[in-house]
Amino acid sequence: MNLPTPAIVAQSAVRRLPRLALLLLCVAYVLPGFWGRSPWKAQDLESLGYMLQLAQPTLSDAANWFRPSLLGQHDPQLALLPYWLGASFIQWAPQGWEDVFARMPFVAMLALTLAATWYAVYALARHPAAQPVAFAFGGEAKPRDYARALADGGLLALLACLGLARLAHEATPALSQLCFASLIFVGLSTLPRWRLHSGLAVGVGMLGLTLSGAPSVALWLGVGGSLIRAVAPIDPTLGRMRMLDLGLLALMCLLCVTTAGALDLWRWRVEPYAMVNVHILAELMLWFTWPAWPLALWSLWRWRAQLIQAWLYPHLALPLWFVAVMVGATWLTGLSDRALLLALPGIAALAAFALPTLRRSLGALIDWFTLLFFSFCALTIWVIWVAMQTGFPAKPAANVARLAPGFLPEFSGLAFGLGVLATLAWGWLVKWRIGSHRAALWKSMVLPAAGAVLCWLLLMSLWLPLLNFARSYGPTVQKLQMVTGTARCLQYAGISQAQGAALLFHAKVRLQAATAPSAECPWLVMDEKNLPLLNNRLQDLGWTPEATAARLGERSDRLLIFRPSQPLLHDTPTLPAAAKN
Template sequence: MNLPTPAIVAQSAVRRLPRPALLLLCVVYVLAGFWDRAPWKSQDLEALGYMLQLAQPALGETANWFRPSLLGQHDPQLALLPFWLGAGFLQWAPAGWEVTFSRLPFIGMLGLTLAATWYAVYALARHPAAQPVAFAFGGEAKPGDYARALADGGLLALLACLGLARLAHEATPALSQLCFSSLIFVGLSTLPRWRLLSGLAVVVGMMGLTLSGAPSVALWLGVGGSLIRAVATIDPVQGRLRMLDLGLLALLCLLCITTAGVLDLWRWRVVPHTLLDVHILAKLMLWFTWPAWPLALWSLWRWRGQLSQVWRYPHLALPLWFVTVTVGATWFTGFSDRALLLALPGVAALAAFALPTLRRSLGALIDWFTLLFFSICALTIWVVWIAMQTGFPAQPAANVAKLAPGFLPAFSAPAFALALLATLAWAGLVKWRIGHHRAAIWKSMVLPASGAVLCWLLLMSLWLPLLNFARSYGPTVQKVQVVTGTARCLQYAGISQAQGAALLFHAQVRLQAATQPSAECPWLVMDEKNLPLLGDRLGALGWTPEATADRLGERSDRLLIFRAKNPAPDHTTTLPEAAKN
């Protein structure tokens, strides 16, 4: 029988997930990957470069906070707010703590994303159409307990998504877009129960998303979500959206349009595709939203009785709308996983509504699959780490030496202790999960979420030195410094913004566009790919090749170092010594 609501849940199935355990899981996930990690190639490093240029402009220059630039180039499609936040915190950073301070607002935004997703699912689950079937003699789950259990499951589903781990731990506009889209999601989900707070969340979310480089997505999410809330059937106890609410939302949309116009943010990067490219998008979604997408599809199937008039049921309509908009944005932006990142809260919300409809056999299948998958992943990480430290087993050690030539592993007692503690906690969780205990509808998401957090933590502790060596420009810049010595000024020609940001951060030098050699700047760096275009011109200016610096032997990412044939005296105005530092 196709019931209007397929959720049949007893009060015993919505027992509370221990708050300390859930909060600890979130804190570990948020901090792992931000703390003690070098900026990675390339968006993470480029973002840091923009922040450094805003917070520490070159002597004689004034930072233009409305037109951030890097290597003298301004991107008209650049997001503003994330760089403002990072540069603002960076100005307060003591020496050696620049990266950590620039990431503080992004740590807060990831935490806010998790909290917003929890409250959004909680509010949607309180909708009358999302509540479980009432039993003839009582005993069904209470509305508040049921909503809290689904919110816990939705948060766990978000933590389990594979695509969240790396992109959500980079200080880039992608994370700020995720945060502000989540605020729009929670604001619309809680309307009209909490009008003031909900309206504030929508205001901050739409304006933040506009200033984070996605004004079109902000309007689509805000306008479409507002219409869904306007036509949805709301319980009289909760109240209905008033014309004043819709008027305020309309004014907010107008404000976003005006802001985007004033700051010249209305620019499009539409990449044409054909239907033959659908498989590319499908592959991206399969791994990026795993393991939440199978549950989301199951949820749509089990709640199909409400899909014929989905606009009346915000617990389905709002997540579907957010997923549809962000998948569309992914399609039109060249299959960017950074655009698809915004779909994860909606996918997690849909996955949460599958939990009260899961059969016991399907729940057991999820448990065993995730148990094997994440246990094998964790074991692999440990085996490779042991091989790096001891040389045994020989094959993993040889693979590391081949893929990262020049890497010298070092033992870190804090990292080892943290990884060991997390692994023991995973073993205890597995023992609890396979034991006999009362059923809870969120139990099927405990192992996927905890396994994802475990593997991410192991990577960011045991493998962090290796990943920093392989994914950062630190070793490359060290090779440059071996050649250039104590030079505090470098000229550049034909380098990428990531390479320029690496020189600014790792070498802490002043960069100057290529001109004739001078006594102040007697060295020049250039990307080897541009040698055929610029080689003759640089030779005419008086530069001669001296050495090369590559990333792990990659010819596609190699810097050429030029020295002056006969450095001429610098006839420009002499800068104070402090400016050279």
């Protein structure tokens, strides 16, 4: 059958991307941000708080594991699985390593997301409709080599997406949802080539997505993707999906519905007022999916002859369906970038199919824009780091002092060495790309992916102390402990879940809802914003303000510390007045 394909690719253009280089690029992207970073405000810290609560021996019964809570409040998303994984690893953690062990399953989830995206693009590119035009005298790209080159390009496109960096390095339900959505994607993409493994991937993905707080998304992706695979034309090399395959997929859907109903996971969080903010959605997609979205649009344009009947061509229909579902979910749930995160594998797959259709001028434009953009970003990171260390240039140093008052920079030889190695590698890659005119399909995505990895690595090495100071509650909790001393129990009133999680993690204290003062819990903390609402109530209970805990110059997230109005038996000693400032 003659298929309208715009891909014209010679065998010389599908040369193999060195596996070691690709592996090192992925490692340089995955590990920074998980290692050495304090939990940041607010979702990252809240998720750790849920895990710490679950990991406590007194809360390890089954009822609490099925209803995780923090400060007496249950998770509105009811994302059970990510908290189960984090809490299970925390129980094996040595003292002081709880956050490191809690992130271990999420490191594996991000790595699994990258691998699933690669195999999904590889499987879709093996479809006959996705293959390049056959030459009259031979020499066109072989199907296996062509699919491998596109898979490399799809993985590089995913790494290059700006929105992936921060959210994919947080131990939150968003990352687990991304991982399991990727498993659904790769499972449907590989059907019916690997029936057993594909069905297992779809089943695990749908069940994991359901237990990660997104049962509706799991059903939309699973049911819609299954229908796309069912109506696709017969592939003589792979065969067609059998009734057994469809029956297994239907069984997976039924299992997800049953699980969600039994655990009361159905929650509809549609926010209709946000539907009119189309321009905000466009702005979000513009930067969040950059630079993959221009290539994805180019791919849809160049493959438009197949797009008219896209349901017959799974290499277009399947990623397009995933993107459409997640963009719709983003639009209907308050324009959340965490929902849009799940669209990135599909957008990266569409971007990969643009690579065999790119004109040389367009590829050169991508290279030069990427070179200038990421080189400027890397230079900015280095200049500000030098200013923090030496005070020169003076203006960046003054800006850091103004934006992060009280921050004391420190030199780390390891961070400096990693930054130098990453920058030298970027310089070598730019020299290779400019000096060589290789015809490899993935060449246009090398600089975007490497530039994104470079900037993320520099931020998570050179700027990590500054970012930890600015985005964590560590300095605030240190000020609080100067007042409360070695108290192991704190009462609370009117604090956020992130503030409560910070007290659990940084102060290692037991939290108790506000009651009358007691010798076991002689201090009370409250968010300063809630003082007008709770001040009279706290006075009636016998509390009086003692001090404020906040970073120097901090106008938000200020914690008020209360002491008993009357002396208590076995009360803690009063601290010097200098500790109250």
